[in-house]
Amino acid sequence: xxxxxxxxxxxxxxxxxxxxxxxxxxxxxxxxxxxxxxxxxxxxxxxxxxxxxxxxxxxxxxxxxxxxxxxxxxxxxxxxxxxxxxxxxxxxxxxxxxxxxxxxxxxxxxxxxxxxxxxxxxxxxxxxxxxxxxxxxxxxxxxxxxxxxxxxxxxxxxxxxxxxxxxxxxxxxxxxxxxxxxxxxxxxxxxxxxxxxxxxxxxxx
Amino acid sequence: xxxxxxxxxxxxxxxxxxxxxxxxxxxxxxxxxxxxxxxxxxxxxxxxxxxxxxxxxxxxxxxxxxxxxxxxxxxxxxxxxxxxxxxxxxxxxxxxxxxxxxxxxxxxxxxxxxxxxxxxxxxxxxxxxxxxxxxxxxxxxxxxxxxxxxxxxxxxxxxxxxxxxxxxxxxxxxxxxxxxxxxxxxxxxxxxxxxxxxxxxxxxx
Numbered sequence: 001x002x003x004x005x006x007x008x009x010x011x012x013x014x015x016x017x018x019x020x021x022x023x024x025x026x027x028x029x030x031x032x033x034x035x036x037x038x039x040x041x042x043x044x045x046x047x048x049x050x051x052x053x054x055x056x057x058x059x060x061x062x063x064x065x066x067x068x069x070x071x072x073x074x075x076x077x078x079x080x081x082x083x084x085x086x087x088x089x090x091x092x093x094x095x096x097x098x099x100x101x102x103x104x105x106x107x108x109x110x111x112x113x114x115x116x117x118x119x120x121x122x123x124x125x126x127x128x129x130x131x132x133x134x135x136x137x138x139x140x141x142x143x144x145x146x147x148x149x150x151x152x153x154x155x156x157x158x159x160x161x162x163x164x165x166x167x168x169x170x171x172x173x174x175x176x177x178x179x180x181x182x183x184x185x186x187x188x189x190x191x192x193x194x195x196x197x198x199x200x201x202x203x204x205x
Numbered sequence: 206x207x208x209x210x211x212x213x214x215x216x217x218x219x220x221x222x223x224x225x226x227x228x229x230x231x232x233x234x235x236x237x238x239x240x241x242x243x244x245x246x247x248x249x250x251x252x253x254x255x256x257x258x259x260x261x262x263x264x265x266x267x268x269x270x271x272x273x274x275x276x277x278x279x280x281x282x283x284x285x286x287x288x289x290x291x292x293x294x295x296x297x298x299x300x301x302x303x304x305x306x307x308x309x310x311x312x313x314x315x316x317x318x319x320x321x322x323x324x325x326x327x328x329x330x331x332x333x334x335x336x337x338x339x340x341x342x343x344x345x346x347x348x349x350x351x352x353x354x355x356x357x358x359x360x361x362x363x364x365x366x367x368x369x370x371x372x373x374x375x376x377x378x379x380x381x382x383x384x385x386x387x388x389x390x391x392x393x394x395x396x397x398x399x400x401x402x403x404x405x406x407x408x409x410x
Contacts, residue, residue: 111326121316128366146376147385150367154389157366161333162359171351173404180352180400184359187392195385199378 015053018043022064023071027102031061062119065109069123072098073130084138091134093178096163100174103167110160131156135185147192155188220258223248227269228276232307236266267324270314274328277303278335289343296339298383301368305379308372315365336361340390352397360393 021043025034036057040047054060075098078091099106109124135152136143142152159181166177226248230239241262245252259265280303283296304311314329340357341348347357364386371382 111330125316146374147381150370150377150382151385151389153370154363154367154386158359158363158393160366161362162355165355165358169351172355172400176352176400176404177355179403180356180396181359183396183399184356184393187396188363188389191385191388191392194388195377195381198384199381 018045018050018053018060019063019067022060023068023102023105026061026064026108027105029104030108036060058117062117062123064105065120065123068102068105069127073127076131077134088135088138089178089182092159092181093174095159096166096174096178099163099167107164107167110164128153128156128160131159139189142189145192145196147196148189151188151192152185155185158184158188223250223255223258223265224268224272227265228273228307228310231266231269231313232310234309235313241265263322267322267328269310270325270328273307273310273314274332278332281336282339293340293343294383294387297364297386298379300364301371301379301383304368304372312369312372315369333358333361333365336364344394347394350397350401352401353394356393356397357390360390363389363393 018039022039025039025042034057036047036050039057039060040050043050050060054063072095076091076095078087078089078094080087082090109120132152135155136149142148162177162181166172172180223244227244230244230247239262241252241255244262244265245255248255255265259268277300281296281300283292283294283299285292287295314325337357340360341354347353367382367386371377377385
């Protein structure tokens with residue numbers, strides 16, 4: 001039984017190694033250009049073993065995206081010991097660092113080469129929801145108000161679109177981008193408050 | 206020859222009618238749930254004729270998305286006679302009206318229910334670029350500055366994410382959403398200016 005457990009463990013380790021390798025591969029080359037043969041060659045294993053673990057190239061890719069999404073969420077969490085807004089800024093900084101390191105993979109997932117695969121889309125949506133939840137937790141008074149909630153959800157869309165644009169030309173430094181995104185969040189929340197107040201006034205008059 | 210031209214014309218008209226019907230169908234039901242039989246039945250034509258025009262359900266869908274994208278761009282253009290910012294606000298208002306009327310189709314295209322389709326992604330990206338170009342044209346001084354350009358690109362991502370969120374619960378009135386989005390654009394551009402100034406100061410000191 002100990003042998004069986006050890007065998008099982010080494011299989012899991014092997015699987016994780018393959019996925020990590022996939023993160024590297026898909027960070028540099030688009031999904032459509034990477035063949036199962038390329039992956040097998042890079043891993044030094046047979047195609048058959050790869051199919052055994054993941055079923056198909058798509059199956060492998062989905063696991064790679066799931067892994068990368070988990071990593072991205074983890075790095076973007078920021079240091080618990082920091083005050084909430086600083087923590088948010090630090091998390092955003094690490095998010096952008098991850099995006100920069102895994103540029104090709106990030107763009108592929110969001111620009112929908114294979115990105116519009118339903119399972120991949122669900123993983124991406126999960127990351128968005130985590131980001132929204134973290135901002136809502138970090139800034140008091142956001143969660144209860146529909147306009148401000150929408151501002152946070154919209155801001156996550158802003159971060160994605162801006163990140164993709166940034167990867168195209170890197171016209172800004174990463175720090176400047178981080179500062180701009182943080183200031184945009186403040187502006188978006190203020191815009192929500194403004195529009196809510198105006199709508200209330202319009203109803204009353 | 207006149208007869209041939211008339212015949213050709215009536216084929217084009219028929220094709221357009223089918224696409225318009227498709228816009229209605231996919232505005233209410235997701236891609237995966239609509240069969241070629243449903244479409245043929247709704248159009249009162251044979252499946253064979255549908256295949257003749259569009260090749261496949263996917264081919265039909267792509268043409269429907271292309272048509273809807275063109276309509277959306279046209280309605281969101283706003284009245285040329287208006288001052289630029291008012292025109293932008295009016296265009297946004299009509300954008301949201303279109304989104305509301307075609308809720309299901311809008312969500313399907315952006316939430317990517319059709320599976321990996323590069324052509325659909327390219328059409329969506331085209332609409333985004335039109336929106337970015339219109340804002341850059343409308344507000345002087347935006348196009349030349351990388352931070353502000355990024356703000357506009359990010360804002361279009363904000364509009365999409367916020368629209369999807371809004372369609373889920375309609376917790377805000379459409380006018381309030383429009384006002385909030387316009388104020389968010391102002392805030393995002395201000396945030397860009399702020400971050401650019403801070404980065405410049407950091408370099409100088």
